[in-house]
Amino acid sequence: MIEVTDFRNAMSLLTAAVNVITTNGASGAHGFTASAVCSVTDTPPTLLVCMNQAARSHAHFIDNKILSVNVLGAQHEAISNAFASKLSAEERFKYGSWTQLATGALILQDALVSFDCVIEDIQQVGTHSVFMCRVVAIGHAEPQVEVNESLVYFNRSYHYVGQVQVA
Numbered sequence: 001m002i003e004v005t006d007f008r009n010a011m012s013l014l015t016a017a018v019n020v021i022t023t024n025g026a027s028g029a030h031g032f033t034a035s036a037v038c039s040v041t042d043t044p045p046t047l048l049v050c051m052n053q054a055a056r057s058h059a060h061f062i063d064n065k066i067l068s069v070n071v072l073g074a075q076h077e078a079i080s081n082a083f084a085s086k087l088s089a090e091e092r093f094k095y096g097s098w099t100q101l102a103t104g105a106l107i108l109q110d111a112l113v114s115f116d117c118v119i120e121d122i123q124q125v126g127t128h129s130v131f132m133c134r135v136v137a138i139g140h141a142e143p144q145v146e147v148n149e150s151l152v153y154f155n156r157s158y159h160y161v162g163q164v165q166v167a
Contacts (some may be wrong), residue, residue, distance in 0.1 A: 015154040015161075018072045020047035021049055022098075022106040023057070025064035029106055030057035031092055033084035035153050036128075037069055047115055050128045058091065058129065062122070067133060068105035069115040073141075074149040074160040079108070083097045101137040112150060114139040 016035035025032050036050035047069060051058055061067060073081055082095040097109040101116040108114060117133035124130075141148075148161040 012068050012156050013154070015159075018076075018080050018151040018153050019157070020070045020072060020076075020079060020108060020111075022070065022108075023061045023062075023064040023067045024100070024106050025066060027060040027063035028089065029093060030060040030089045030113070031083050031106070032057060033080045036067050040132065046120075047117060047133045047135060049117075049131045049133055051131065052128055053124070054127065055062075059143060060131075061119070061131070064105075065119050066103040066105045067117050067131065068101070068103070068107050069117065069133075070108040070111040071113045071115075072151040073112045074107075074151050076108075076111075076151055077158055080151065080158070101139050103136060107139050110141045111139070112116055112141060112148060122166070 011133065019034050019037050020031055021034050032051065032055060034049065038048050040048050042045040049069060051061060077096045082092050097107050098106040101107055103116050103118060105116055107116065114137065115135045116137040117135050119131045120134050121132040122129050150162050152159050152161050
């Protein structure tokens, strides 16, 4: 049997992109910070997003049936921390500038990229819900003059990776 702490310690060495996942709709605007996001297929474009069922906003994602995945850059540490904190949903959205694409889920205007999605299926696995999300729109930040880096999480701390060259 693998102990929870052994698994968590091992997973801390799996480098992951830092994302803010948001929803908006009849159940309100909510969001959380997540690293458990990945591509499933490009036909149709589909992402997988994992969320703890004990999270305060879990029911709102289920009710709204939409979400956006906002991929954070190095400049977004404060936004990541806000969405991982105990701040209220309203207080979290005071960080950053937000807009919408097709579904109405909130998109961080200067995210490296944002995926606007409809939740098509939900699987319960242990403590988490696995959302299968069909991508219906993609948003990119306005081109920047400076070099951008992706915000990643490794060994329980933030790091910066890569360079995005803008023509």
